[in-house]
Amino acid sequence: MKTQEMLLNVGPQHPSTHGVFRVVLTLDGETVVNATSVPGYLHRGIEKLVESRTYPQVLPYTDRLDYLAGILMNWGYVHAMEQLMEIEVPERAEYIRVIVGELQRIASHLVATGAYAGDVGGLTGFIYCFRDREDIMDMIEMVSGARLTPSYMRIGGVAGDLPDGFLEKCQKFIDYLPTAIEEYNGLITGNEIFQHRTKKVAPITAEKAINMSLSGPILRASGVNYDLRKARPYSIYDRFEFDVPLGSNGDCFDRFYLRILEMTQSARIIRQALAKLPEGPINAKVPKIIKPPAGEVYAETESSKGIMGVYVVSDGSTKPYRVHFRRPSFVNMGHFDELIRGWKIADVIAILGSFDIVLGEVDC
Amino acid sequence: MFGKGLLKGLKITIGRFFGKKSTVQYPEKRLPLPDRFYGKPDFHYDKCIACNLCVNACPNKVITLGTDTVEKKKVVTGYHFDQQYCLFCGLCEEACPKDAITFTDDFELTTYDRNTIGIEFVKQEQVDNKIKEIKQAAAEKAAAEKAAAETKVQTENTDKEQTTNKEGGA
Secondary structure, three states: OOOOOEEEEEOOEEHHHOEEOEEEEEEEOOEEEEEEEEOOOOOOOHHHHHHHOOHHHHHHHHHOOOOOOHHHHHHHHHHHHHHHHOOOOOHHHHHHHHHHHHHHHHHHHHHHHHHHHHHOOOHHHHHHHHHHHHHHHHHHHHHHOOOOOOOOEEOOEEOOOOOOOHHHHHHHHHHHHHHHHHHHHHHHHOOHHHHHHHOOOOOOOHHHHHHOOOOOHHHHHOOOOOOHHHHOOOOOHHHOOOOOOOOOOOOHHHHHHHHHHHHHHHHHHHHHHHHHOOOOOOEOOOOOOOOOOOEEEEEEEEOOOOEEEEEEEEOOOOOEEEEEEEOHHHHHHOOHHHHOOOOEHHHHHHHHHHHOOOHHHHHO | OOOHHHHHHHHHHHHHHOOOOOOOOOOOOOOOOOOOOOOOEEEOOOOOOOOOHHHHHOOOOOEEEEEEEEOOEEEEEEEEEOHHHOOOOOHHHHHOOOOOEEEOOOOOOOOOOHHHOOEEOOOHHHHHHHHHHHHHHHHHHHHHHHHHHHHHHHHHHHHHHHHHHHHHHO
16 A cells, blocks of 8 residues: 655644744654644744843843743752852852742642643643642732742842742642642542553653653653752752652653652752741842843853753853753753654644643743 | 542542632632732822833833923823733832832733733823922922022122111211
8 A cells, every 4th residue: 555654743833832933743554654743833032132131130031031930940040150259158059949939840740630631631630730730820929929930039139029928828738739639649640541641652761861861850750860959969968868860761750750750859958948947038249230240150050941041151241142052951862853753643742741841941 | 449439539529529618719709919919000100210220120121201391390290001021020119219100909901902912001191290289399490599589689789788888977
């Protein structure tokens, strides 16, 4: 029988891409023969835009990279700037950063978990995850005044102290989270159809993951123990007790389940930070007009998607000469088109969902 | 047994079906907003000292401040807030030393056409009143000064007269 290969566009408008992302698939029947990913539909030129902004003005733009984890993006930038200017951040500010940062990580993983359930056909799981994410969004709104674009961190500290009632609300959420995770496990993880769709689908070996410089949950799902918070602790992460969950097969299921495990660990960190939260100032002494010394800096933080690197070149003026963001989703996507070759078209959606990309970050 | 996980999931959803609702009927019922919420901006004309700090703090050049100098005093003649470019980051509010620019909790910012998105906060009568006030204050001050100077001259003159009288008397 004579067969013909078929070209199929997934996206740019497709619910499973979680934004505007296009994959051009060459199909042989239902099997993917070749794939090309086409990012760039959400490119805003943030790196160029911030060159005409002063250093504090860069901050609101970092929110718009990974808009599901705005605070972690803020953190990457201020962390780099603090290294460039050699600013010591006050204790209380560091604890506040850890608390809101880990809350944001849970929120981001909740979206990943819920959206993944939705991608493979269980929309109920999506709604359940978003219900609990709403509690975190409320808390982030309390501290920063916005849900998705908090701009909460400042060079040398945070924008404002924790408001009244935040600590109680946070404690309540942390106490509630295990019950919620039990629900997700019952609803999504334990579902046989879900397991059939994800287990043994598109495994990534540890070697391959390292070679493709994957980071974050995708890397750890392949069994590589590399979490910046443990491997190279920044901020005050060396003071907390937590484990780095690891996967064994590196398949879609491991990538999915690892995020649920990480939520528990984040909750553990928040619990410790809440107990130890010291009193004191929330901002270091930073000059009103920020003029870092001429030079360059590259600093990395562990965002919810992987390693977030920020490279800043200063020429001694009030505006950065060059800013570059190493966005984890973008780097992780580098392995995507190679990975989906040979899998069925339904698996492509499952694989894309397990990568948990955010297009704001991929395109920047 | 195959299907056990499915049944467990169904049990959870059925349990939730009879549970408390997490949503509210939006336009009629609203959830409370926190104090720090960044909604529609608000400008307080009397507090503004026309220092231009908010204009410089804004990453997107949203704010245009018009000033005029009346009797050596700065008067705000215009405060245009081009809301369509606002990031709601709050850097202007943070920069303001007098809390002249604040954000309300009004988040329903949709308009029917693009020209109505920008907000012109300062009304002409506010400016007129302010200028009038300043001019009046300046006039009063000048009058007071003049009066003070006159009384001073007068007292000096009387002093002089007194001394000359004294001298004459001697």
